[in-house]
Amino acid sequence: xxxxxxxxxxxxxxxxxxxxxxxxxxxxxxxxxxxxxxxxxxxxxxxxxxxxxxxxxxxxxxxxxxxxxxxxxxxxxxxxxxxxxxxxxxxxxxxxxxxxxxxxxxxxxxxxxxxxxxxxxxxxxxxxxxxxxxxxxxxxxxxxxxxxxxxxxxxxxxxxxxxxxxxxxxxxxxxxxxxxxxxxxxxxxxxxxxxxxxxxxxxxxxxxxxxxxxxxxxxxxxxxxxxxxxxxxxxxxxxxxxxxxxxxxxxxxxxxxxxxxxxxxxxxxxxxxxxxxxxxxxxxxxxxxxxxxxxxxxxxxxxxxxxxxxxxxxxxxxxxxxxxxxxxxxxxxxxxxxxxxxxxxxxxxxxxxxxxxxxxxxxxxxxxxxxxxxxxxxxxxxxxxxxxxxxxxxxxxxxxxxxxxxxxxxxxxxxxxxxxxxx
Amino acid sequence: xxxxxxxxxxxxxxxxxxxxxxxxxxxxxxxxxxxxxxxxxxxxxxxxxxxxxxxxxxxxxxxxxxxxxxxxxxxxxxxxxxxxxxxxxxxxxxxxxxxxxxxxxxxxxxxxxxxxxxxxxxxxxxxxxxxxxxxxxxxxxxxxxxxxxxxxxxxxxxxxxxxxxxxxxxxxxxxxxxxxxxxxxxxxxxxxxxxxxxxxxxxxxxxxxxxxxxxxxxxxxxxxxxxxxxxxxxxxxxxxxxxxxxxxxxxxxxxxxxxxxxxxxxxxxxxxxxxxxxxxxxxxxxxxxxxxxxxxxxxxxxxxxxxxxxxxxxxxxxxxxxxxxxxxxxxxxxxxxxxxxxxxxxxxxxxxxxxxxxxxxxxxxxxxxxxxxxxxxxxxxxxxxxxxxxxxxxx
Numbered sequence: 001x002x003x004x005x006x007x008x009x010x011x012x013x014x015x016x017x018x019x020x021x022x023x024x025x026x027x028x029x030x031x032x033x034x035x036x037x038x039x040x041x042x043x044x045x046x047x048x049x050x051x052x053x054x055x056x057x058x059x060x061x062x063x064x065x066x067x068x069x070x071x072x073x074x075x076x077x078x079x080x081x082x083x084x085x086x087x088x089x090x091x092x093x094x095x096x097x098x099x100x101x102x103x104x105x106x107x108x109x110x111x112x113x114x115x116x117x118x119x120x121x122x123x124x125x126x127x128x129x130x131x132x133x134x135x136x137x138x139x140x141x142x143x144x145x146x147x148x149x150x151x152x153x154x155x156x157x158x159x160x161x162x163x164x165x166x167x168x169x170x171x172x173x174x175x176x177x178x179x180x181x182x183x184x185x186x187x188x189x190x191x192x193x194x195x196x197x198x199x200x201x202x203x204x205x206x207x208x209x210x211x212x213x214x215x216x217x218x219x220x221x222x223x224x225x226x227x228x229x230x231x232x233x234x235x236x237x238x239x240x241x242x243x244x245x246x247x248x249x250x251x252x253x254x255x256x257x258x259x260x261x262x263x264x265x266x267x268x269x270x271x272x273x274x275x276x277x278x279x280x281x282x283x284x285x286x287x288x289x290x291x292x293x294x295x296x297x298x299x300x301x302x303x304x305x306x307x308x309x310x311x312x313x314x315x316x317x318x319x320x321x322x323x324x325x326x327x328x329x330x331x332x333x334x335x336x337x338x339x340x341x342x343x344x345x346x347x348x349x350x351x352x353x354x355x356x357x358x359x360x361x362x363x364x365x366x367x368x369x370x371x372x373x374x375x376x377x378x379x380x381x382x383x384x385x386x387x388x389x390x391x392x393x394x395x396x397x398x399x400x401x402x403x404x405x406x407x408x409x410x411x412x413x414x415x416x417x418x419x420x421x422x423x
Numbered sequence: 424x425x426x427x428x429x430x431x432x433x434x435x436x437x438x439x440x441x442x443x444x445x446x447x448x449x450x451x452x453x454x455x456x457x458x459x460x461x462x463x464x465x466x467x468x469x470x471x472x473x474x475x476x477x478x479x480x481x482x483x484x485x486x487x488x489x490x491x492x493x494x495x496x497x498x499x500x501x502x503x504x505x506x507x508x509x510x511x512x513x514x515x516x517x518x519x520x521x522x523x524x525x526x527x528x529x530x531x532x533x534x535x536x537x538x539x540x541x542x543x544x545x546x547x548x549x550x551x552x553x554x555x556x557x558x559x560x561x562x563x564x565x566x567x568x569x570x571x572x573x574x575x576x577x578x579x580x581x582x583x584x585x586x587x588x589x590x591x592x593x594x595x596x597x598x599x600x601x602x603x604x605x606x607x608x609x610x611x612x613x614x615x616x617x618x619x620x621x622x623x624x625x626x627x628x629x630x631x632x633x634x635x636x637x638x639x640x641x642x643x644x645x646x647x648x649x650x651x652x653x654x655x656x657x658x659x660x661x662x663x664x665x666x667x668x669x670x671x672x673x674x675x676x677x678x679x680x681x682x683x684x685x686x687x688x689x690x691x692x693x694x695x696x697x698x699x700x701x702x703x704x705x706x707x708x709x710x711x712x713x714x715x716x717x718x719x720x721x722x723x724x725x726x727x728x729x730x731x732x733x734x735x736x737x738x739x740x741x742x743x744x745x746x747x748x749x750x751x752x753x754x755x756x757x758x759x760x761x762x763x764x765x766x767x768x769x770x771x772x773x774x775x776x777x778x779x780x781x782x783x784x785x786x787x788x789x790x791x792x793x794x795x796x797x798x799x800x801x802x803x804x805x806x807x808x809x810x811x812x813x814x815x816x817x818x
Contacts, residue, residue: 320545322532323510324559325610331533334558338549 053398060391064166069110070097074164077157082184086157091140094160098129117159117170117180124148155182171392196376196393200400203373206290206362207355213295214302214351215344222306222343226313240304243297252364255293259283259365285367293361298354302347309343342411349408353401373397460524461485462646463509463614468518470504470670478504479515480670486614486648491640492675493649495657496667497693502650505667506616509648510539522613533562538607538615542622544599546591552602553578553587559610577605580639597628604636608643617649621656633660654694658682666690686728688816691740698786700739704815707733713810719780724757725815737815743774743788745812748804755807761785763802773798779806 067074072093080086101107107129115122128147135143144151162168162180173179173186177194181187188194225236243251258264261280269275283289317339321331359374366375373393380390463486470479479501486492494502507513509520511532520527527535538559546555556577560570578584581601591599600620607615620636621629637660640647651657657664658678665675666689674686685691692699700718708714708727716725716737725739747755764783765776772791775798779785787806798804 314543314545316541316543316545317547319510319512319532320539320541321547321558321562322512323535323537323539323616324562324606325533325536326558326562327533330562334561335547339547 056391056394058391059387060171060395061167061169063168063170063388065113066110066160066163067166069101069106069113070094070160070164071100072096073160077161077164080157080161082154082158082161085141085145085152085154088139088141090157091144091151092137094144095132095135095140098125099132102129102132114160114163117163118150118156121150121156124150153182155184158182158184171388172396174389175392175396196373199371199373199376200396202371203356206287206294206370206372207352207358209291210294210298210355211302211348211352213291214299215348217295218299218302218306218347219340219344222303222310225303225307226310240300244300248360251297252293252361255289255296255365256284259289259292284365285370287366287370289365289367290362290370290372293365294355294358297361298351301354302351305347305350306340306343309346310340313339345411346408349404349411353404353408356401356404357397461521462488462490462523463648464519464521465505465509466519466521468505468508468515468520470501470508470513471516478670479508482518482670482672484665484672484675486646488646489644491637491645491647491649491660491662493651493657493661493664494667495651495654495664495694498652500667501670502667503618506618506648506650509614510537510616511535536613538610538612540600540603540607540615540617540620542619544591544603544620544623546599546602546606548591550590551587552583552589552591552594555591555602556587556606556609559606563610565610573609577609580608581605596624597632600624600632601635604639608639608645614646614648617647619651620649621653622651629656636660658694666693668693684728684814685740686816688738688740688818691738691814691816696743696786696788698739698741698743700741700780700782702737702739702815704731704733704735704737707731708815714815716815721759721780723759723813724810725813726811728814728816731815731817736818738818740814740816741808742812743786744772745808746787746789747807748775748787748789750805750807755809758805758807761804761806763798763800763804765800766798775804777804777806 070093073090076090076093077086080090098107098110101110107126111122111125114125124147128144128151131147150156158180162170174189175196177189177197178186179189221236221240225233225240228236246254256263260266261282263283265283266275266280270277270280275281283292313336317335318331321335322328326334356372357374358372359378362370362372363375363378366372374397377390377393377397380386380393465482465484468479468482468484469477471477482501482505484492494505496502504513508515511527511530515528518528522535522537546552547558550558553574556574557570560573565573574587575584578587581604583598583601583605586594586598591602594602603620617636621632624632633656636647639645649657649660658681661678663675664678664681666673666681668689674681674690676684676686681690681694685694685697688699691697700723702716702718702723702725705715705717705722707730709730710727712727713724714727714731716723716739718739723739725737731737750758759779761777761779763775764778767774767776768791770791772788775787775789776783777785777787
């Protein structure tokens with residue numbers, strides 16, 4: 001009786017005291033609290049990751065250099081149809097801009113930026129700017145074309161029209177080894193300047209080889225890890241995780257000691273008489289070095305997800321297969337292997353994704369042929385200072401990884417779905 | 424040597440010599456049915472994982488063709504290990520397994536022609552139901568047309584026609600169990616092993632599946648070795664039950680005898696509920712004759728399970744439901760005065776705890792009759808039983 005009375009009574013008392021908040025339970029304050037707890041990480045991520053990322057995307061498509069340095073030409077050229085040479089007003093605007101740029105000492109930047117699209121224009125711009133005092137205002141176009149035949153070239157003006165736009169696809173085109181021809185259509189770059197697509201392909205190829213090696217080396221290890229007794233398993237795990245705990249420099253130096261032409265492996269092979277002293281193999285500072293060292297560090301990323309999938313496969317599956325008359329090889333192929341495939345796919349894609357973006361290892365042991373796309377991005381960031389191109393390459397790499405990551409998350413979802421663990 | 428062999432003949436001839444203590448006395452018995460040679464024969468099987476402790480100790484067991492034999496015992500009694508040895512997943516450290524005269528001891532599992540049903544069913548999750556059932560046939564390179572026909576027949580047998588395209592995860596527990604059965608039967612193995620196959624099902628479904636498995640056993644004439652720790656299941660389904668304890672077979676018998684004529688103290692205590700009393704023989708007796716046994720200060724009439732000597736220590740085994748409360752004159756030869764210490768109500772029956780022979784946990788089960796509604800703790804009651812319901816076992 002009393003219990004019933006109390007339970008009936010309580011809500012009504014609460015209702016009278018706190019009519020609104022009592023009916024909506026403590027969801028609001030607790031979610032605020034969780035946001036506060038997350039805040040430091042969110043702030044850190046947005047400052048250190050999200051904002052630079054957005055800035056990189058912006059850099060890859062937004063280049064206001066010429067729009068700002070040629071403030072008169074930029075609006076004037078928008079009225080040009082692109083057919084035939086532009087009218088006198090455009091030439092006049094350019095003359096005015098070049099004059100201003102000369103005075104502001106920014107003419108060098110203008111000339112250089114134009115030269116990225118119109119080869120040989122740099123000296124023409126500088127020379128024309130110096131002679132601007134002799135410009136007859138009545139017919140600027142005739143004056144310009146008299147200075148240099150390039151000013152009479154429609155291709156030059158099409159390039160100027162493109163470059164004075166702040167939003168430009170030019171970095172992406174460069175990143176994909178494309179350019180505009182003199183008619184303004186997309187075209188391949190000259191063969192000796194086509195480097196990026198080949199590099200993307202090489203990056204994918206190296207990543208694929210590293211992934212394949214990880215699968216071949218890691219699958220048996222994961223298998224053994226699930227079958228040995230627990231005491232031995234923890235030692236084996238120690239070995240698997242050792243690359244994680246070794247400093248990058250120590251690990252790389254160790255590989256250099258092993259792989260260099262006067263290194264342990266070559267010495268041993270020469271000592272055994274398998275190769276001659278002159279025939280020492282180059283195992284490092286080339287693609288081989290990149291592949292060997294990357295496989296070493298990425299192997300745990302393959303083994304661990306695969307192990308977790310394998311550990312969830314009941315031993316009774318194989319026992320059942322054997323008792324049903326399947327020979328061990330048949331049982332492995334038809335029962336065990338298919339059950340582990342989600343783990344192989346998840347681990348393999350994880351390794352592949354990590355490999356695509358690898359930078360330090362190829363930089364240290366890759367030599368010339370072992371460089372990957374990340375190394376070129378770093379080159380443009382640090383040495384050539386072509387941030388626009390670096391950003392465009394970075395965004396393309398990011399998109400590539402994104403595609404594989406979506407695949408990965410689908411497969412990882414599959415790997416943990418309930419059919420693996422049975423009923 | 425062969426003294427502990429269990430002779431695989433119908434109930435009448437079942438020998439009671441599993442208990443290690445009694446091996447010697449049972450030795451030399453003739454085997455009257457030599458023509459009826461055992462189908463599966465386990466001889467002196469031993470298994471040790473560490474070389475010191477035996478999980479299975481010198482175990483001998485014969486199974487005849489078409490028999491449903493249950494291995495019953497608590498966990499850790501060695502019954503699952505024995506099943507693993509039979510299936511070939513474990514090697515016995517000593518002993519021989521023969522199936523239809525063929526030595527199987529070193530044969531790998533996939534050549535044994537034994538079907539196995541696992542507790543968790545072990546259906547292959549990446550295959551459909553039909554592919555699961557076809558698996559043993561594919562492994563045996565059966566022609567495709569025949570596979571299709573036999574899978575269809577197997578699906579009909581387990582009443583899952585039309586579900587061949589489903590994945591195991593899309594089936595209920597009972598359906599998965601039936602698929603596991605069909606997969607283990609479709610290639611007509613010589614023997615089917617079942618390792619607690621109904622352990623994961625709820626009570627109602629379990630009873631239903633017990634009937635289905637029994638029916639399959641009858642219809643197909645299967646030889647089944649069934650492992651369980653559920654004694655009701657063992658008694659309800661089996662032709663014979665082998666009770667395991669500590670790596671040895673305590674008793675192999677038809678279910679009725681396992682329950683009513685336990686040969687050892689362990690069987691008496693493990694199967695069903697029993698009052699176990701320790702006493703001393705006052706008058707020597709041969710097997711199956713009444714004898715007098717002193718329990719505490721009283722003397723009790725009991726039936727000797729085997730010949731007993733005067734002065735021998737015995738265990739009296741007495742089923743709580745065979746005890747008569749307040750017997751009318753002449754119903755039982757002896758009555759004993761007891762004090763009720765506790766009354767538990769179970770609906771259809773009532774269990775009394777009584778103080779008798781100096782113990783206060785003497786259990787009595789009686790049907791719940793209106794006349795008994797006045798029973799309460801502290802009351803004095805007269806208890807009695809027929810001598811044949813009280814068995815005297817040598818220790």
